[in-house]
Amino acid sequence: MFSYLAVKVRAEQEGTSINYRKISRDDVLKLLVRCRLTFNNQEQLVELLETSCINNETIEEDLFLTLTELYKGTSNGYLSEIYEAITGEKAEVIGKVDELFKCPCCNRKTLSESYDSKKGTGYDICDYCRWEDDGTTEIDTHSGVNRGTISEYRSKIQENPNLYYKEKWYLL
Numbered sequence: 778m779f780s781y782l783a784v785k786v787r788a789e790q791e792g793t794s795i796n797y798r799k800i801s802r803d804d805v806l807k808l809l810v811r812c813r814l815t816f817n818n819q820e821q822l823v824e825l826l827e828t829s830c831i832n833n834e835t836i837e838e839d840l841f842l843t844l845t846e847l848y849k850g851t852s853n854g855y856l857s858e859i860y861e862a863i864t865g866e867k868a869e870v871i872g873k874v875d876e877l878f879k880c881p882c883c884n885r886k887t888l889s890e891s892y893d894s895k896k897g898t899g900y901d902i903c904d905y906c907r908w909e910d911d912g913t914t915e916i917d918t919h920s921g922v923n924r925g926t927i928s929e930y931r932s933k934i935q936e937n938p939n940l941y942y943k944e945k946w947y948l949l
């Protein structure tokens with residue numbers, strides 16, 4: 778009811794305008810970097826960055842690049858919710874969102890490239906359902922790399938909604 782979008786839509790309908798501070802996607806990620814540096818110890822950060830030796834001077838930069846990759850393709854609205862959760866302030870996140878490809882299993886746009894045997898692209902792993910895009914499209918065809926079928930992965934999402942459900946509110 779009091780979401781940023783609801784307030785904005787109402788303001789537009791009433792002909793008034795509400796201007797929230799505009800911040801860039803990079804600024805939200807930099808804020809997340811500062812949070813990670815505060816809350817994670819060196820060992821956890823090294824694990825997150827998937828590296829064995831880390832130089833203290835570059836850790837902030839590496840963390841920023843890792844988070845940029847992690848939040849690639851997520852909506853500006855999602856980042857503004859993260860910003861509000863951390864700071865308690867509403868802000869409009871602006872910036873170009875990278876277009877991602879649809880996962881054949883969960884249908885979310887999570888893949889940085891789609892499977893194409895001629896181009897030699899694919900085998901990206903979906904961040905949401907963990908399906909590896911190996912070109913399988915039939916939902917009951919067994920996939921070797923995934924050790925299962927798309928149907929089985931979809932059932933796992935249904936059976937563990939708390940592990941997979943990422944939206945804040947249910948759709949009616």
Ligand SMILES: [Zn+2]
Pocket residue numbers: 880881882883884885887903904905906907908
């Ligand atoms: Zn998926």
